[in-house]
Amino acid sequence: MPQPSTVNDCMHRQPLTIRPDANLVQAVELIVEHRLTGLTVTDDDGAVQGVLSELDCLRGILASIYNDGDPEHALVSEVMTRSVNFCSASDSIVEAAQSMLDTRQRRRPVVENGRLVGQVSSRNILWALMEHSRRKVQDQRK
Numbered sequence: 001m002p003q004p005s006t007v008n009d010c011m012h013r014q015p016l017t018i019r020p021d022a023n024l025v026q027a028v029e030l031i032v033e034h035r036l037t038g039l040t041v042t043d044d045d046g047a048v049q050g051v052l053s054e055l056d057c058l059r060g061i062l063a064s065i066y067n068d069g070d071p072e073h074a075l076v077s078e079v080m081t082r083s084v085n086f087c088s089a090s091d092s093i094v095e096a097a098q099s100m101l102d103t104r105q106r107r108r109p110v111v112e113n114g115r116l117v118g119q120v121s122s123r124n125i126l127w128a129l130m131e132h133s134r135r136k137v138q139d140q141r142k
Contacts, residue, residue: 007096007120008089010128011110015119017042020049020077024064027076028057037106037121041080046115050080051107086111087120097125 018027018039027039031054038053060079064071086109087096096108100122110118 005093005128005132006089007087007091007093007108007110007118010093010124011089011118011120012124013118015040015109015116017116018052018076019043020075020080022076023072024057024060024074024076024079025072027052028061031057040109040116040119041076042116048084048086048109048111048116050077050082051084051109052076052080053105056080084109088112089117093120093125093128096120097122097129100125 016030016034016036016039018030018041020041020043030036030039031052038051038056040048041050041052043049056079060074061071063069063079064074085099085103085105087099089110089112100106100108106123107119107121109116110120
């Protein structure tokens, strides 16, 4: 019985990204419009600079409002999380899932040779693990 797949088998290959100098309101609009839990922040060369979660956005907007500021003037770079947990396409989905549980983060940028090549979410991994379980049950019935 083959083991559950690698990140490569279930990752989203062209995730939406945002630049660090983008406006925070623009990032929120992307997150809401595309029903995402966050965005990977990349530079012009596709190198990961950070991640921007819904909670990062909420924190940034509240800080602007509480400080009598305008969220329109807040930048992604001011609120993004710079310490990024990432994985590679060859990583096991079981290892990626355990890392997500350990850090309580629902997504991972997939990086190869210093560049973003995809993103994997807990939802992607759930799907892959369920498919593996279904195949295993079907094989046992044969």
